[in-house]
Amino acid sequence: MTAVLQIRDVTLGYRELTLFRRLTMDIEAGTTLAVLGANGSGKSTFVKMLLGLMDPLSGSLNWPKGRPREIGYLAQMTEFDRRFPIRVRDLAAMGAWRGFGFRSGLDNAARDRMTAALDEAGVLDIADRPIHMLSGGQLQRALFARVIMQDAPLILLDEPFAAVDQSTEAHLLSIIHRWRDEGRSVVLVVHDLSSVLDHCSHALLLGGQEATHGPVDDVLTPDRLVAQGYLSESQASWMFRSSPKPQEPAHV
Amino acid sequence: MFELLSEMWSFAFMRRAFVVTTVLSASVAPVGAFLVLRRLSLAGEAMAHAITPGIVIGFVTAGLSVMSLLVGGLIAGVGVAMLTALLARRTILRSDASLASLYLIALAVGIFILSAAGSAVPLKSFLFGSILGIDDASMLLVGGVATVTLVAFAFLLRPLIVSTCDPVFFETQTRRPWLVDQGFMLLLVLNLLAAFKTLGTLMAVGLMILPATAARYWASTITAQLVLGFIFALSSCWIGLTLSYLFPETPSGPAIVLVAGGIFLISAIFGPLGFGKRARKPVVSSDLSVTQIQQEEKAQ
Numbered sequence: 001m002t003a004v005l006q007i008r009d010v011t012l013g014y015r016e017l018t019l020f021r022r023l024t025m026d027i028e029a030g031t032t033l034a035v036l037g038a039n040g041s042g043k044s045t046f047v048k049m050l051l052g053l054m055d056p057l058s059g060s061l062n063w064p065k066g067r068p069r070e071i072g073y074l075a076q077m078t079e080f081d082r083r084f085p086i087r088v089r090d091l092a093a094m095g096a097w098r099g100f101g102f103r104s105g106l107d108n109a110a111r112d113r114m115t116a117a118l119d120e121a122g123v124l125d126i127a128d129r130p131i132h133m134l135s136g137g138q139l140q141r142a143l144f145a146r147v148i149m150q151d152a153p154l155i156l157l158d159e160p161f162a163a164v165d166q167s168t169e170a171h172l173l174s175i176i177h178r179w180r181d182e183g184r185s186v187v188l189v190v191h192d193l194s195s196v197l198d199h200c201s202h203a204l205l206l207g208g209q210e211a212t213h214g215p216v217d218d219v220l221t222p223d224r225l226v227a228q229g230y231l232s233e234s235q236a237s238w239m240f241r242s243s244p245k246p247q248e249p250a251h252v
Numbered sequence: 253m254f255e256l257l258s259e260m261w262s263f264a265f266m267r268r269a270f271v272v273t274t275v276l277s278a279s280v281a282p283v284g285a286f287l288v289l290r291r292l293s294l295a296g297e298a299m300a301h302a303i304t305p306g307i308v309i310g311f312v313t314a315g316l317s318v319m320s321l322l323v324g325g326l327i328a329g330v331g332v333a334m335l336t337a338l339l340a341r342r343t344i345l346r347s348d349a350s351l352a353s354l355y356l357i358a359l360a361v362g363i364f365i366l367s368a369a370g371s372a373v374p375l376k377s378f379l380f381g382s383i384l385g386i387d388d389a390s391m392l393l394v395g396g397v398a399t400v401t402l403v404a405f406a407f408l409l410r411p412l413i414v415s416t417c418d419p420v421f422f423e424t425q426t427r428r429p430w431l432v433d434q435g436f437m438l439l440l441v442l443n444l445l446a447a448f449k450t451l452g453t454l455m456a457v458g459l460m461i462l463p464a465t466a467a468r469y470w471a472s473t474i475t476a477q478l479v480l481g482f483i484f485a486l487s488s489c490w491i492g493l494t495l496s497y498l499f500p501e502t503p504s505g506p507a508i509v510l511v512a513g514g515i516f517l518i519s520a521i522f523g524p525l526g527f528g529k530r531a532r533k534p535v536v537s538s539d540l541s542v543t544q545i546q547q548e549e550k551a552q
Contacts, residue, residue: 051423051424053423053424071424073421073424075421080418081417081418084289084416084417085289085472085473085474085477086413086417086473086474087472087473090473090474091417094413094414094417094418097410097414097425130472130473132472146421
């Protein structure tokens with residue numbers, strides 16, 4: 001496996017607050033990394049560091065193949081101004097925006113890619129609709145189309161399923177699968193322990209000034225989750241109880 | 253009526269006024285559109301007040317010339333913009349509160365000096381501009397600012413759209429996000445100065461904001477927003493100027509802004525994104541087919 005990014009001995013935090021100490025890990029091509037942690041444990045700060053918006057307190061980030069020109073990024077949807085006058089098509093086109101200047105629009109090849117991206121994200125039929133008319137799920141699909149347009153080797157998604165329904169989540173997960181199969185690395189900040197984790201190969205658990213990294217099943221053990229303050233002991237013992245078969249809800 | 257209008261054209265000062273407001277509209281309309289979209293509508297007004305001390309000091313020290321206006325206003329405007337950014341970054345205050353504090357100080361300084369300088373200052377033209385007494389230097393100022401603004405927009409339009417629509421995403425896309433923020437503030441100050449001479453401190457922002465907010469009721473895309481904003485600004489100027497000629501007692505600056513206000517009210521009532529029609533945040537069910545939506549739109 002080839003590493004896209006080597007994180008070496010990184011301590012992350014702010015002047016008066018250390019989020020975690022001495023994390024060493026690789027983000028490899030074709031892997032999907034789930035980032036978990038309680039509120040304030042540094043999930044979004046970790047993503048900001050990968051984006052280069054924030055420097056670690058110590059340690060280093062090495063890009064063996066050079067820092068990619070483009071890093072795919074989807075912020076939490078709450079940060080998005082939905083009253084902005086823009087159509088789905090133009091929102092997706094932002095992903096291929098090429099910087100300052102007169103000639104920063106899309107060329108023909110990018111236009112073809114955009115049609116394919118809108119189609120894959122399931123918003124081609126509403127491509128000309130202004131975004132204030134979209135439902136939460138449709139907006140998230142449109143933002144996914146923008147990430148597809150970014151065509152990046154490393155893709156960071158900050159709680160992408162927080163405000164979407166199950167069918168949209170399944171659809172978006174299929175896009176993440178495609179990215180992984182193409183050898184892209186996906187970093188996925190997830191809010192809770194859910195079936196999304198079945199789609200991830202690795203996990204990074206933040207909390208208690210520690211960062212634990214490894215294959216999903218090795219990291220997300222009851223002991224670790226309790227130790228890093230993600231679950232209380234009673235929550236952990238309920239979630240990991242020996243008979244995993246959930247009770248059928250009684251029909252009323 | 254037609255005689256009056258043709259008589260109006262025979263006056264050089266009226267022809268000048270039409271030319272200068274036409275150029276001014278092309279310049280301030282896009283700035284206004286982004287002020288509104290960046291949720292800085294009130295910051296525009298605050299900035300108009302913030303440049304007052306610079307203009308007053310320029311006036312008191314160097315007389316009422318375009319250069320003194322430009323230099324004084326630029327120093328005050330850019331100074332306040334940079335101090336605002338500094339306060340917002342380094343202290344607990346957000347940028348709106350920082351700007352409010354600074355512009356109030358600046359305004360007080362301006363009025364203080366204005367009063368101390370005594371009666372020599374033509375206060376009324378300060379507040380409402382002197383659109384019917386535009387000299388060559390002022391025309392050059394407006395033309396120069398319009399040229400700078402439109403060239404800057406040719407470069408900055410896409411980054412401005414991206415940074416306005418999704419600032420978080422924009423930060424990940426460029427190492428110089430401040431270039432767009434500060435560049436836009438500089439354009440704002442320049443346009444306020446250009447509008448100041450013609451419309452006065454109190455009315456300068458009116459021609460920026462009202463056409464833009466009116467256009468927002470009709471436009472679903474940036475292009476439509478920009479084009480409509482310009483058309484509304486231009487119509488306000490032409491109709492306002494004509495009205496103030498037909499009714500000689502009415503001052504031209506407020507007449508122009510009042511017409512813009514009329515267009516705003518009409519847009520708010522009849523525009524597709526205003527009252528009564530589609531609500532501002534209609535959430536369409538995700539499984540509604542396109543044909544259904546098209547039928548709905550036709551029915552409206």
